[in-house]
Structures are given as structure tokens and as C-alpha cells.
Amino acid sequence: MRGSVNRPPTPEAEDGRQDQHLSLQEIINIKLVESGEKERLKELLRERLIECGWRDEMKELCRSFVRKKGKNNVTVEDLINVITPKGRASVPDSVKAELLQHIRSFLGSAAL
Template identity: 50%
Template sequence: MRATINSKLVETGERERLKELLRTRLVECGWRDQLKQHCKALVPDTVKKELLQRIRTFLAQQS
């Protein structure tokens, strides 16, 4: 049943329209920004520092 419904949604283009509606509504209600902030809070400082250092090294090599 699930496969049949999914197939029909894809065939008619309704799946993409629903995905776009979902994206729009999540942005409107601030959910996307909240999720971003939540994810940032879960990244350890050591990982952030390492990534920043790698970016600096890359930029130094490029110039």
C-alpha cells in the first residue's frame, strides 16, 4: 500500500509539491532555525576548533 501511494505521489508530482510546502512551513514557523541552533550546540568545542584550524590552513595555502 505504501509503495503504491508513494508511486502515485511521484508520478503526479505531488510528492515534490508536498516537500516544498513542508520546507516553506518549517521555515515560516522557525523550526529550521531552531534545529540549526540545536545542532550547533551539540558540536563539541574541540571539533569546532579543529575545523576552524583546518579552514585557516586551507586559506593560508591558497594565498
């Protein structure tokens, strides 16, 4: 298997065919990365989260947590553990729906 920092490992060919143990999710991820679509989707997500104020909400949650615990008593891991569940739960449904539509459109045109 080959890999790089920017993309997941690409399966090597075995006897002229790819490893058949890949899940559909892994195949989709490889296609998204190789086409550059994953980066475009990530940028779209960033833009939408900024537009709807989600990013500012997460910043404020982080600041509040740091004030509560004390600047010297908080690690990045602490912030991640506290903020990740709240952040995932608070992504607006409209943003999720738009991203899902883009993914469906990509899959339709990728002919998997």
C-alpha cells in the same frame, strides 16, 4: 523494475498486470512521485517549517552540538543521529495536520 534518482522503481507489468506484492504505502508513494505531488508536498513542508521557526531551532541545535563536541570531533552522521529524533518530535502539530490534509485530498482525487 525500473528506477531513477528522482523516483522509486516502477513495477514492470507481468502478463499485462502489475506486481500484486506492492503494499498500499508503496502504491501511494509511486502515485505521489509520478504525479509530482511528492515534490509539491516537500516544498510546502519546507516553507511551513521555515515559517514556524523550526529550521532555525534545528540549526541552533546543530551549532550547539558542534560547539559542545568540538568542530573536528563531529561527523554529519553524528549530527543526524542526535538531531533527527528531536527534529521529528518538534514539528508543530499544525504543520503535520496541514500536510496530512493535503495528502488526504490527493488520495481522494487520485482514485486509488
